[in-house]
Structures are given as C-alpha cells and as structure tokens.
Amino acid sequence: MRILLTGGSGMVGRNLLDHASAREYEILAPRSRELNLLDREAVAEYLRENKPDLLIHAAGRVGGIQANMADPVGFLVENTQMGVHVINEAYRAGISHCINLSSSCVYPRNAPNPLSEDQILTGELEPTNEGYALAKITAMRLCQYISQISGSAHYTTLIPCNLYGRHDKFDPANSHMIPAVIRKIHEARQSNASSVEIWGDGEAQREFMYVEDLADCVFSVAEKMRIGDEVPDVMNVGIGRDYSVNEYYQAVASVIGFEGEFVHNLSKPVGMRQKLIDSTKINQLGWMPSTELSVGIEKTYRFFLEEVTNG
Template sequence: MRIFLTGGSGMVGRNLQAHSFAQDCELLAPSSRELDLTDQSAVLAYIKAQKPDVVVHAAGQVGGIQANMADPVGFLVNNSLMGLHVINAAYQSGVKHCVNLASSCMYPRNAPNPLKEEQVLTGELEPTNEGYALAKITATRLCQYISRMNDDVQYLTLIPCNLYGRYDKFDPAHSHMIPAVIRKIYEARVQGADTVGIWGDGEARREFMYVEDLADCVFDVIDQLAAGEALPDLMNVGLGTDYSINQYYQAIAEVVGYEGRFEHDLSKPVGMRQKLIDSSRVNALGWRAKTSLIDGIEKTYQYFLKEAK
C-alpha cells in the first residue's frame, strides 16, 4: 500500500511513521521544504505523480490557547489552505481513500457532553481557538461532500480528543497543556519552587489521549478501508473519560516528583469548561484506546528527559 502522509514531521506524523503497520507499506512523508501544502499547484502535481492509494492529512499549524490567541490569522489561513489543497488534489487525482485528521475544537462551546459527531456546526465555537476550528470544519465538510458525490471513494474524518506523547512540543508558548505542564513542573522541581501556577480555577475538564493510540486507530481505519469496508464519514477518537485540569497537574507532579503547591490565576482564560467526546462509532469498529493516563504521562516524561528538555 502506498500512503501519502502530510505533517510527517509533527507529533502525529512521526508516531504514524514509527508504527509497526508503516513498515509494511510505502509511506510518503515529504517535509514542508520538499512540499509546501499551501501551494495548490505543487500539491496537485505531487499527488498526481506519486499516485498514492491513501492520503492521510495530519499536517497543521497547531498549538494551545496561547498560540491560538496570538495568531488567529495564521491558524485560520494556513490550516484552511492545507486542508483544501490536500483533500481536493487527492480527489482530482483519483485517490480512492482519504483519512483527514480534525480536532474536537470543531464542537460548539456550549454543546452538551459527551460530544457527538452530529453536533458539529450546531452552535457558536470557542473564541480562543475559533480560527483553527473553522479550518478543520472546512476540511471535514469537503471530505463529506466528496464522499456523498461519489460512491467509489471514501473520504472520512477522524476527530481526536486532545493528544500528547512522544515527539510533542514542550515549549509553553507553542505546546498543548500536558507537555507544557510537564516542563513547567519539571523546572519547578529543579529550581526548588514552592508553587506552580494554573490558569483559571483548574476545574475545566479535558480528555487527553496518548498519541500512539491515535496511530493505532488510523492504521486500523486504513486496514478496513483497504478491505472494502464502508465506514462512517465522521468519527470521534478518544478515551471516553476526562479529568480536570487540577487532576492533570496532580498526576504530572506525581510522575515528576514535585511536592510543591499549586496557585490558581483566575484572570487567565480557560477555554471550554468541558470537552469530552463520544467515541462509540469508532469503538463499534473494534478500536479502543489502551494507554492509561499515568502510563502515558510517564512515557512522555521519559521522552522529555531524553530528547526535549
């Protein structure tokens, strides 16, 4: 099988390339220097020349609340262009299967939890990551339109919950919560700091999945597509359980060995109060996440110590 993977240098892309399934196929993962995904003609020429069996769109400009708030234009424009160019070029080139990776940021800020796939575009988005969410919604809708227009192709979208793990970014200005907190608490322990700050009251709830579990899911889906199975065009991929921000800080402190106190900064934004997704559709296909929170944090912390601190 010949797979064109975008975002091969990102956390998800690198975990996909390291997966055992990837060793049994031809995986094309050009860097952004080799292929600019915001260049429509270049993307179309590449896919036509390489003739992949499957396209996995994992590329994106990503980051946490701080990054999204600092550059909403970049998050909207760059992610929109990449998604539209890759997915449309795949369709124009005759690629039968596309797996688009979206984000639970697409769900309305006030939607009842657990979030179900049919709730997309039913309400106002969370303002702190609206640009990113709009871009992901656009790519998702394009996949759905393509599949509905042509019975011979399957272009589907997976909506992962928040992710963390190997190859993550640990710079607080650009990273998601868990890697940022790992660095923050590690530095507090090394410096002997008595306190660590938490944005908001820490009661907002989030669902974080170890990224290797998402890689398992992507390749399970590809395997079923190759076997001719008809799959839903939109599927959540998560744990089915969530924790408060305070609980994540406590779990990371336990792994890192930090014994100080936490202080809450109530002036800081916290985003949605809860974001737990319903993964029953993908669970019905036989996939379930298998990495516990403590095991995932421990693996990520060891990676941080060896590769990223």
C-alpha cells in the same frame, strides 16, 4: 498500499511513522521543503507523480490557547489552505481513500457532553481557537462532500480528543496543556520552587489521549478501507473519560516528584469548561485505546528528558 502522509514531521505524523503497522505500507512523508502544502499546484503535481492509494492528512499549524489567540489569522488561513489543497487535489487526482485528521475544537462551546458527531455546526465555537476550528470544519465538510458526490471515493474524518506523547511540543508559547505542564513542573522541581501556577480554577475538564493510541486507530481504519469495509464519514477518537485540569497537574507532579503547592490564577482564560467526546462509532468498529494516563505521562516525561532537556 501506497500512503501519502502529510505532516510526517509533526507529533502525530512521527508517531504514525514509528508505529509497527507502518512497515506494512509504502509511506510517502515529504517534508515541507519537499512539498509546500500551501502551494496548490505543487500539491497537484506531487499527487500526479506519486499516485498514492490513500491520503492521511495530518499536517497543520497547531498550538495551545496562547498561540491561537496571538495569531488567529495564521491559524485560520494556513490550516484552511492546507486542508483544501491536499484533500481537493487528492480527489481530482483520483485518490479513492482519505483519512483526514481533525480536532475536537470543531464542537460548539456550549454543546452538551459527551460530544457526538451530529453536534458539529449546531452552535457557537470557542472564541480562543475559532480560526483553527473553522479550518478543520472546512476540511471535514470537503471530505463529506467528496464522498457524497463520488461513487468510488471514500473520505473519512477522525476527530481525536486532545493529544500528548512522544514528539510533542514543550515550548509554553505553542504547546498544549500536558506537555506545557510537564515542562512547568519539571522546571519547578529543578529550581526547588515552592509553587506552580494553574490558569483558572483548574476545574475545567479535558480528555487527553496518548498519541500512540491515535496512530493505532489510524492504521486500524486504513486497514478497513483497504479491505473494503464500511467506515463512517466522521468519527470521534477518544478514551471515553475526562479529568480536571487540577487532576492533570497532580498526575504530572506525581510522575515528576514535585511536592509543592498549586496556585490558581483566576485572571487567565481557561477555554471550554468541558470537552469530552463520544467515541461510540470507532469503538463499534472494534478499536479501543490502550494507554493509561499515568503510563502515558511517564513515557512523555521520559521523552522530554531524553530528547528535549538533553537535546
């Protein structure tokens, strides 16, 4: 099976390429200089020339609350264009299978937890990342429409919870919570700081999964598609439980060895109060995550020390 992987240089893409199952496929992972996903004609030409059997769409412009609030236009426009160009042109080129990677930000901000797939588009989105969420919803709906009108195409969307791990971004300007916390607490320990600031009261609940587990899930779904098994058109992928922001800070501090105190800045935005997804569908297909939080943080911190601080 020949796979076209978009976003091969991103965190998810690089973990997919590093996964043991990647050796079982021929994977095309063009960099942005080889294939500009914002150029529809370039995407169409690449698909016609290379004729992949499966598209894994993992590309996207990503970032945390600060980045999304600073440039909502860019997050909406660029992610929408990438999703529409890649998915629609794959359909037009006759590619029968697609795994589209989405985000749990597609869920309404006030939806009851755990979040199930049928709650999408039932309420107002979280304003701090609304543009990104709208782009991801568009790509998801496009996949559903293609599967509905085609007799042979099967395009499915996986909605992972928040991710962290190897090849993550650790720059506070565009990183998600766990890598940002790792860098913040590492620097506090290095400078012998007595305290670390937490945005808000730290009681917001978040579900984070080690990114290698998502890679494992993607290849599990790809194999089911290859052998012709039925796969739902939208599935959550998570660990089945969440932790408070305070608990994540404490877990990172334990790994790094920071013994100072935490100070809460109640003037800062915190996003949704809880975001726990229901992963029943993917679990029923036989997939379960395997990485404990402490193990994932240890591996991520080791990567930070080896690749970021020494790079």
